[in-house]
Amino acid sequence: MESFVRGAWWIVAILGAIGLLLYLFVVDTWVVPGTDTSFAASIQPTLKPGDRILVQRGSVPRVGQLARCLHPLASETYVVGRVFGEGRDRVEMRNESVSVNGKPVATRHGCPSERVVHPVSGQETELTCVVEENGAFTYSALVNRDYPEGGGASTVESGKLYLVSDNRHLHQDSRDYGLVDASTCEHVLYRLWGDTYADGSRRFTVLW
Template identity: 25%
Template sequence: MKKEIGEWLVAILIAVVLIVLIRSFLFVSYTVDGLSMDPTFEDEDRVVVNKLMDNFGEYETGDVVVFNSEAGPAYVKRIIGTPGDTVTMEDKQIYVNDEPLEEDYVVHRTDSYMDNFTLQDLGVEGETIPEGQYLVLGDNRPLSRDSRDFGTVDESQIIGEVQLRFWPFNRIAVNFD
């Protein structure tokens, strides 16, 4: 009996250690709060965030990331500009390095509270996004608090890239570019 209890305790301990390691270094889940990423994500959607990207990859325009906010809980937003990019918005059209950005995921194009901006309007010094900084926007531009409000996001704030929506079950999806 003692041997069996010991085996169970070892199995439980190994499971707990694996869970802690996976959550700390590989993947973590988050719940989307609000409609700022609609229609890509809805309020209360649950997503899996790949934390490996933070250590081994570079984020690209179009990646959906979760990052820590100084204003409260973590945000889910889309990367629009990466280090070295120039980004402007004119008449609801984003331009990255003077090329229009095709954004099929943006369906709410009316009544945006900030239709035009330059990097300087967002508090960036210089003509391009600085090294280690990212410009992020929500897909639902009229409702989103994003770089238009708080400027660029430091790479150290980014938790990882959203890889999977697993809830609700009828909307399971991957690849949010």
């Protein structure tokens, strides 16, 4: 019995050491804030305020991946968006759909619509959900087919990234604050759990 307990403690100690090393050198944990209502709307449907996520340290996200970056206009604040353009890419938005270098991002199929609280009116807005494929990554995005946002285009400078919110309609992305420095960005990897551990749909989720 004593040897069993000693072995169990060794296992716990080893796992704890591995976890500490991962935290110190590989990943960071972050609780998604909800104080900014525009930010809270923009990250849906992929994330929600209160989600505890893992962010990969020292990793510049690739096109199609979800990124956490320092806000280019408020350096102590983070922004979250999906990378759609890097150096010299031409990103164009039209009717809440994205094209990169003249090629539209593929929409594969639909998904259940979602109701999101409008950050200005405080009223719930029903948005259409679509599943997109961007490079090797597949994810959900929200759009308003009836009243889409206006379009725009931007050419990405070297060392910068163009971020697009997964909520295309109620967004907080490069359309609002411009390009972000790639060196300030990290890849959002994984959701440990939501604001309550009891919500099984938001536990242990891989995030692209």
